[in-house]
Amino acid sequence: MSTLKVGIVGLPNAGKTTLFNALSRAGAQVAPYPFTTVEPNVGVAFVPDERLYKVADLAGCEKRVPATVRFIDVAGLVEGASKGEGLGNLFLSHVRGVDAILHVVRAFEGLGVSHVAGGTNPLRDVELIDTELRLSDLEILEREIEKTKRVAKSGKKEEKAKLEGLMELERIVENETAPAKEVVSRKLLDYLPEAGLLTIKPMMIVLNVGDEFVEGTEEELSVWVEERGIPLVKVNAEVEAELAELEPEEAEEFKSEMGIGEASLETIMRSSYQMLGLITFFSIDSGECKGWSTPEGSTASQAAGRIHSDFEKGFVKAEVVHYHDFTSCGSFALAREKGLLKVEGRDYVVCDGDVIHFKFAPTS
Template sequence: PTTLEFFDIAGLVKGASKGEGLGNQFLSHIRGVDAVAHVVRCFRDGEITHIYGSVDPRRDAEVVRTELILSDLELVERRLEKLGRVARLGDKEAAKEVEFLRRLSEEMARGRMAREVLKEEGVSLSPDLPLLTAKPSFYVANVADPQGDRDLVGELRQVAEGEGVPLVVIAGKLEAEVMELPPEEREEFRRELDLEGSGLEELVKVGYEVLGLITFFTTVNLDLKAWTVPEGTTAQRAAGKIHSDMEKGFIRAEVIHYEDFVRCGSEQAAREKGLVRIEGRDYLIQDGDIVHFRFQS
């Protein structure tokens, strides 16, 4: 199976970029991640204290946003200082990057995320500048009851919509309890609590979406395998995900979508209904495709 790996760091508090709390100690450790999920408390519980004494998703989201921007600004300033010396020696590329980084720094100082500026200017960052606010992100509303505290979830939803990013609602404590049950008892438990699907599954789904990833499948002797590739991957490149020889000797791909396969009940039935397509090397793999690659060895 394909997987997404999540890294959990200590929550950021106001002043984290200056060393307050524990969160800042871990920021450097996650600069290599591909996306950032902001988990925000959206439930009231007098027995679980909040560091600020009250539950306010909008405030908490703003604290995290501000601290990430300030932390990234430090990296930008260091990069500017380093490139500035090179630019003064006559390096035109360095001078060009310095000019952009100054604009970026000014916009971030106004509270804008790096990704907003990058999208606006149609440019990408150097790999030497792993800004967290340049990465795709989304919000996770941690609730106690999926049907309760909707006003708090609504506040966080407004924040997410304002930033143009997705929001996932997950009952963290309940999900943990579900995962402790035997697999055959989990669905019944969800029905009893009126849980619509798995919050964890939705978390992974949105993670794939913000990363621009899709999943295709291959079958060998009834063994189904899942493979993850970026959206826009051609059939030939997808074959290379399995083995380089398959990419080099690619002939064609026989494709059926997963939903058609399930509806027909078998590959043979799908073939009889003409639902198996023959595609060439430039075919763009779609999420949920089941693919048989034909290649010369």
């Protein structure tokens, strides 16, 4: 099972890499000129989860490792990218393989930071990117339709069905304002071009307000996202990136001095997790308590594979205690005594919050 990832997209100089650094603490290059990022930056962000700390405390684990989300920060996209403008096709090929999209929109003035489309105008920028993603999808669909038409001439039933499926997808990408995903039936997904479609990926918008937030610019955008049911989070990417470089205690101090409350980064990470359809299970081993992400619906053996491929290959059984039972009992042993520990086979469907101990036989 490959690791799911979120692609960070937006215009050049929107603050994509700044946000990426805040999320992943990766220290990637940030600069006030467009196209600073050429090769994608890949990094992971820890997903804050109170439950991990409770489980670790009860299990007496010193070491705690939260589950992670993988982010990929790509080159800025500009008008005409679908036709090769800017780093057009390169950008689009990097982002096509992601599983969800985090769209960064600039709402800060930033006089020393050029804006490729003119002044600060979040709604215009969002629409510009939205159009490019659609055009790029339509181009892929068109190519696929032409190819299928040629084959469908031979009269094969499956090819005709495929052609109809592709044409329906084309209609959806062209006309639907809501995230196209909502209107794409399961059956249609069978006809998705191999390259994938950007507009049907789950998306969230991050409005980078900065210190020089241009008041009022977000109102039209709020209406736009509401109409489409797209989540919107406001963040000051620059401050968050600076905070990410501090030690946790220092960061807390700074936050209370600055009056920074609700952590936008946490909201972004949680929303990203949701967009990817991930759930968390916990493991306790040799004084280490870890959170692991796995796609919703994963079986026990697939979840075991998230820890180590040997666990999946040599899977024997999973001892499972749900988080609520674990915290009420305080340990695996007590949960076992109370009959709250379940022994599950490889096809057991893992629940969010399961504390799992895998038994496996070594494979050679």
